[in-house]
Amino acid sequence: MERAEYYKMYEHEDHYWWYRGLHELVLSYVEESSLGKPLRILDAGCGTGRLMQLLQPFGQVEGFDASKDAILLCTKRGLQNIRINNLNTWEPPHSTFDVIISNDVVCRSTVDDDWQVIKKYQTALKSKGILIINYPAFELLRRAHDTAVFGKRRYRKRDIKQQYHALGFRIRSATYRLPLLFILIFLKKFLFESWVAKDKLTSDLKPINPFVNRVLLAMHRVDNWLVRRKIPLFLGSSLFVVCQKP
Numbered sequence: 001m002e003r004a005e006y007y008k009m010y011e012h013e014d015h016y017w018w019y020r021g022l023h024e025l026v027l028s029y030v031e032e033s034s035l036g037k038p039l040r041i042l043d044a045g046c047g048t049g050r051l052m053q054l055l056q057p058f059g060q061v062e063g064f065d066a067s068k069d070a071i072l073l074c075t076k077r078g079l080q081n082i083r084i085n086n087l088n089t090w091e092p093p094h095s096t097f098d099v100i101i102s103n104d105v106v107c108r109s110t111v112d113d114d115w116q117v118i119k120k121y122q123t124a125l126k127s128k129g130i131l132i133i134n135y136p137a138f139e140l141l142r143r144a145h146d147t148a149v150f151g152k153r154r155y156r157k158r159d160i161k162q163q164y165h166a167l168g169f170r171i172r173s174a175t176y177r178l179p180l181l182f183i184l185i186f187l188k189k190f191l192f193e194s195w196v197a198k199d200k201l202t203s204d205l206k207p208i209n210p211f212v213n214r215v216l217l218a219m220h221r222v223d224n225w226l227v228r229r230k231i232p233l234f235l236g237s238s239l240f241v242v243c244q245k246p
Contacts, residue, residue, distance in 0.1 A: 006069045008206075010048040010076075017213045021220025022103065022238075023051050026132055028228060029173075029242050030099055033130050034058050039098040042124065045105030046082065049074035059098070064090075066110060088112045092124035100125055103134040104238075109152035115163060122167060125245040131169070135160070137176055137239040141185050155239050169243035175227050176236030180219060185237055 013019045038059035043052050046063030047070055055061045064085035074082045100121045106114040121131050135155040161174050
């Protein structure tokens with residue numbers, strides 16, 4: 001990401017509706033996997049570390065990111081077990097983690113081969129370990145935000161499912177998320193960004209009215225409820241995948 005995006009993320013991540021909703025969904029699957037036992041968890045591409053904070057009650061949590069700014073902001077949160085690492089050169093330990101989480105990371109232009117990274121995650125997982133991963137969905141939605149966060153790829157569910165099956169993962173959940181946000185982004189892109197100069201466009205992460213934030217968080221929680229009950233959503237701004245190593 002652009003350096004400034006990490007500092008914006010650090011400022012907003014604790015309360016911003018998008019992060020809170022995604023973190024709550026991830027934590028629900030981690031809690032389900034723990035069955036009361038401590039887990040060894042890796043946050044691959046940990047950003048500024050808010051999710052790592054929330055994961056602490058579930059066991060030993062480690063994280064890495066390619067950005068020095070991200071690691072600096074993680075230390076401001078008091079986090080340990082964090083380091084700089086590049087997914088392209090990362091040599092995964094074998095059968096080490098119960099859970100690996102990687103939210104909106106392999107899609108970035110800084111990642112040379114996204115599927116090689118997924119294979120690395122598979123190597124690092126223990127038998128029956130869980131991979132939780134969030135992707136940006138639908139190439140149609142590519143916009144200024146993607147450029148600001150170095151987003152190179154957007155994904156479709158059918159392609160993802162084929163690839164994960166080919167690697168031998170057992171898919172527990174693969175679903176689009178936030179269909180209303182899909183519509184809003186689509187309208188914003190074609191009605192607004194089409195006539196604004198490209199050098200004036202930035203990411204979507206901006207201060208938001210507290211009431212609007214609460215409304216959007218409530219929408220996100222409804223969406224999470226649907227995802228957890230495997231009620232199919234046929235479009236969305238994101239694609240959420242939970243799969244298990246055999």
